[in-house]
Amino acid sequence: MRFLPTDEQRAFTRSLHTMLRAARPPAAARAWAAGDPAPGRAAWTGLAEAGVFALAVPENHGGLGPLPAELALAFVELGRHAVPGPVVETVAVAALLTALGDPAPAERLLPGIAAGEVMATLRLPGTGPYALDADAATSVLVVDAAPAVPGPGSPGDGGSGSGSGSGSGSDVKGHADASEGAHGGDHARDRNGTGTGTGKGTGDASRPGPKAARPPTLRIAPGHGPVRASADPVRRLSVPQGGGEVLAAGPGVAAAAATAVDWARLATAAQALGTGLALLDRTVEHVGRRAQFGVPIGSFQAVKHRLADTLIALEFARPLVLGAAVSMTRTDIAAAKVAAGEAAYGAARAALQLHGAIGYTEELDLALWLRKARPLRDAWGTPAQCRAAVLRP
Amino acid sequence: MRFLPTDEQRAFTRSLHTMLRAARPPAAARAWAAGDPAPGRAAWTGLAEAGVFALAVPENHGGLGPLPAELALAFVELGRHAVPGPVVETVAVAALLTALGDPAPAERLLPGIAAGEVMATLRLPGTGPYALDADAATSVLVVDAAPAVPGPGSPGDGGSGSGSGSGSGSDVKGHADASEGAHGGDHARDRNGTGTGTGKGTGDASRPGPKAARPPTLRIAPGHGPVRASADPVRRLSVPQGGGEVLAAGPGVAAAAATAVDWARLATAAQALGTGLALLDRTVEHVGRRAQFGVPIGSFQAVKHRLADTLIALEFARPLVLGAAVSMTRTDIAAAKVAAGEAAYGAARAALQLHGAIGYTEELDLALWLRKARPLRDAWGTPAQCRAAVLRP
């Protein structure tokens, strides 16, 4: 056992850090939010050249991977530098196509992902109507109607993710549970695990039973609806259009989607961890400089203790994220997602409070991390969904 | 509107405070825990002479009441002074007999309660197998098997409180939900509301359906099993024996039991509030005196803020308790129980931490309040049960 990054891994993250600092992602993120993806695309190319996306792509499709540990370390840096774009989603697409095992769609997209030419995004049933950054992505993938395998103790309740076949996304309620459904979990428990309020009214009567379930399909959406800004305006949300070319169908798509969720959760957890670390760093710097009542506010015990608690949460989330990347078990990944997501959100709350009014402004770059923490906490699995997954036998 | 104690109410609580201080309840509580109820009985007589129990007894049965506002004010003082004995349970018995409306049992016990001659305790289905202080009480009342009225949206699941007919109390699981069941609530929701871990295995197969439900009965238990110390040793728990004289039966018993739960919750909430206030007072005094690193620890900001939060929780629980005593609505009472119970438990955690090791000893009188906070938080309705009640339509 040597549960520490190797020298090579450390050199890799250091070089990423140096490259990203030079690329000034805050400016790219602001442009991205304003609808100008050009600087973000340039950063993307840099990431691809550094091999980040290739980590998620197998060697036989032009990649270096799959190397989840290196990927997690890289995503900590992406979070730390507030890099814009569908970085998690592109990795999830790579994982999905890899898991699918079908050479044609894999060869069509994976080499491009590894090379940084494909910027992909993805919507799975159960994670809401939106795809992230579909307006900037080169490929918008959609999985429709992945029926859940009934779990033990879930009599006669195997359908999940109904109503998403149209791809219109207007029927939010139809997407309640499929990120868990894709995990083959127990539907009833999933619903309790969502905490997303989309459970009720899913339409018990209209939900197809196990026998009526259509096979899940993977398609390339022909476009997307109007862009809505997220609470983090760097995250641009839109609903993928229906129709388009079907790449794959059948139960294999559901299993591959579950794998995609795993990778997406891991990458999001790492990104959240990096986000929280950046928030803490900036806040520590601020409170050491900002004076009130004649002393730096960082000398007040209330400030110290709040930041100590923030550090504790992040430093115990970190080994969960890296450990999940090593083990790649579903429960470890879910645990990492809970801990990193909550730690980052806690860091955001502390950062805002301790910066005071200046932290509440869009003008300070701090906002780029502040506003990202909460969406990352929930993306690809809310804390409630992931807690349910931790206890799934 | 004058949502303040009147001059008379203030004079009453002041006189109670003076009387209790003179009676040195900590010594009585320690004797009570050791199995010597004599000093506690003497304090009981003093409370009765001050009219405390008469507040729960209607005038036509020798009381002064029902006067819930005065009773709540009195119970804040009982909590503040750590008075031992089944004070809440005696009030609950008075409320039950009053609500029952049957003159014979009422006349048999109520005048004695008002006069302080009857020290009663009570077990209802759904609050566990134990009755409090049955060894010291003069009357041990038991309600068995109060069937719940199925609530809306609770198809075919109307049974509740099964398995308590024997009165043996060995079948804890049978008591899962009846304090809520006594409130006529929805069984399925109740179970989720208990948070008591007794839901599963209640025996779905063996639970009588709505048609098989026996009518609830009220009886005087002929005795009790061995005494088990609570985590608060001043609370002496035992299981009432089966059998004994039946005082009443029929649906009226269920409704009266629900009223008894309301009064028990209100009195417990007030007692918890007083407990929390006493914990805060003692801790403020301690941290002003105890020095570390050359200054009183009460000058450290972390200590200040923790006590400020404790005060906030208690000062917002106080109007809930008094407001519930004025309105006597079921939701207000449940809200008060949640807030006062959690505030007192929070005060206990803060008191222990800020006293340090000395607070962790049985020798300091602080322990009398410390150990009571958690049982009071849960008695007659856990926070989860009471939160469910707050939202019940």
Place this chain on the structure above:
Amino acid sequence: MDLTHTADEDAFRAEARAWLRAHVPHPPPPSLETAEGFAAHRAWEAELHSGRWSVVAWPEQYGGRGADVFHWLVFEEEYYAAGAPGRVSQNGIGLLAPTLFDHGTQEQRARILPPMASGEVVWAQAWSEPEAGSDLASLRSRGVRTAGGWLLSGQKTWSSRAAFADRAFGLFRTAPDEDRPHRGLTYLMFDLKAPGVTVRPIRRLDGKPAFAELFLDEVFVPDEDVIGEPGQGWRIAMSTTGNERGLMLRSPGRYLAAARRLVGLWRATADPSDTALRDRVADAVIGARAYQLFTCAGASRVAAGSAIGAESSLNKVFWSEYDIALHETALDLLGAEGEPADGRDGWSEGYVFSLAGPIYAGTNEIQRDIIAERLLGLPKGRR
């Protein structure tokens, strides 16, 4: 100890309810932190004023109804229950007007209050400065004596709504050589369009210009716009923070209505057996009721002649943390629909707004120090 309303209060409630039902705009106007929304909210103030509902607690001569604190609480309950818009004139009505009632001249009241009541003049506050956040005693913006008035120079910041407001009020250092920093401050009012004033809007987290920086360069303020004696500004400002405004900064009606909306959202969207969410919704209901009853007790003490002092710090910490928890619960109930910035029913904007609660009007850290030292009597430390 009672919670009953008088017949007069009941009648007042019925009248308010009927008027509001007939007049509250549906759909609600755009966010008041936008130019368009600000104009719409100003128009709504005029409409409220036309019904004599804009300043119910003021004397009738200034457009009010002379409502006591209990009537005010009733009005606020009805106002928020009706889903009526936020109050764009809140800073003037809640902060400046009480100061004018206590320390202003007859002339000032007659000149300033009626257009405030009608929304014709909307006021912004100008307290904070870049180097003086929670530490107001270190204010540096100054007023220099000139013929017939004062020339103001310096910089103010975090001036809520100043991006669109008409006038502002604040403290300025007029006697810089005083040995104690609390002395030598003067309470002044000035025009945001006056020569020498530059308003730079500041965008909050959601991009809306909810406050502004004010740069003042020899801005002339006539003597008639000084409140109280020059040099007494600190005392005047403090004297109106310790009264019942501690109770009135956020009315219980606001949270009762918000909790009711949350319960509605929960019933519409959540699985009732999802106890984790249920418990948080219940806590929102419990907290709103606690805040209402706490305020009733405080109002009763005020009505009985007591002053509300440091107790208002309990209030501030409670509502500000409550408000965030309530909005976090709403967003969790909304799930994926909670992410968009223009999310459903204003919950997303409400969440952003709530985040400022623990920061402004005295940070919660300062409030907890006050609670510990003044209410619990703990020894002062260096913090």
Place this chain on the structure above:
Amino acid sequence: MDLTHTADEDAFRAEARAWLRAHVPHPPPPSLETAEGFAAHRAWEAELHSGRWSVVAWPEQYGGRGADVFHWLVFEEEYYAAGAPGRVSQNGIGLLAPTLFDHGTQEQRARILPPMASGEVVWAQAWSEPEAGSDLASLRSRGVRTAGGWLLSGQKTWSSRAAFADRAFGLFRTAPDEDRPHRGLTYLMFDLKAPGVTVRPIRRLDGKPAFAELFLDEVFVPDEDVIGEPGQGWRIAMSTTGNERGLMLRSPGRYLAAARRLVGLWRATADPSDTALRDRVADAVIGARAYQLFTCAGASRVAAGSAIGAESSLNKVFWSEYDIALHETALDLLGAEGEPADGRDGWSEGYVFSLAGPIYAGTNEIQRDIIAERLLGLPKGRR
């Protein structure tokens, strides 16, 4: 970055598991904070020792197996997974022994360690004094030079297990005139049955005599029971708090086993759709895994030659708060059966024990100060 075990570690695990399965007493012995339970736990130490499992991390010559930190972690996982009893010799093994390895003489190690390993001599710590809780520099108990040794006088308190233990170790002021209070302290060992020692048991919240006050009146300690140089006691005591013992104070195996028991309780008693409880049970599982992996990373750093310094404060705050939350969840799962003091499966006693966590071994307030100042580099304040 890997989490695999070596073949040797796997074999060690298998051997430990097999031995424990054959030897762990069922039902478990009574609480070790009682006379009867103490004796039973002492007997268990002897049994462990007979299998060479009592001090796996020590060199073989003292009864150990020379296990490195990874083997130790494996052993601890197996130990707690097997439901084995608490370790009555923990203070000696965890605190005194590392000090003897670093600062003791060959003679001391040969004389003291073997009977410690076998449970023949059980050690108590004697650090705190009534006026010196978190502030050890203000210790007052003193040692006065006498022929061939020292005479100890004064009072110690919060001496865990001293009610039943055999010997104790602690710091005594032997040079009272030193100008800096950290100087002039000497690290000494003494017999709890020696003339001049009075042991007054102190009952903790559940009534059990878990610690004691020690009154010392000219208690003779021979020179051979001084550890290191006289006057160097502070440095010696501190030098063994900053090493890997920060990792080893509470082993991950303990919480992994506790979380597993909690999940079992939850599956046996709770409604799985009760998400409020489910989330807390999940957090216990997540926390145990986080603690395990955090410790693995720390152990890997130690194995790679790094020192564990202030990082052990992260560890202390985490496990102490985790332990309370876990037990609170268990009691909530037990419902009415969680109230009795002798409640099911030791959860009630475990809860009482957990409550001490944030207080002892440096209060969590002190730990957070250390984290803020030493790990985050925030400026020192007066606290």
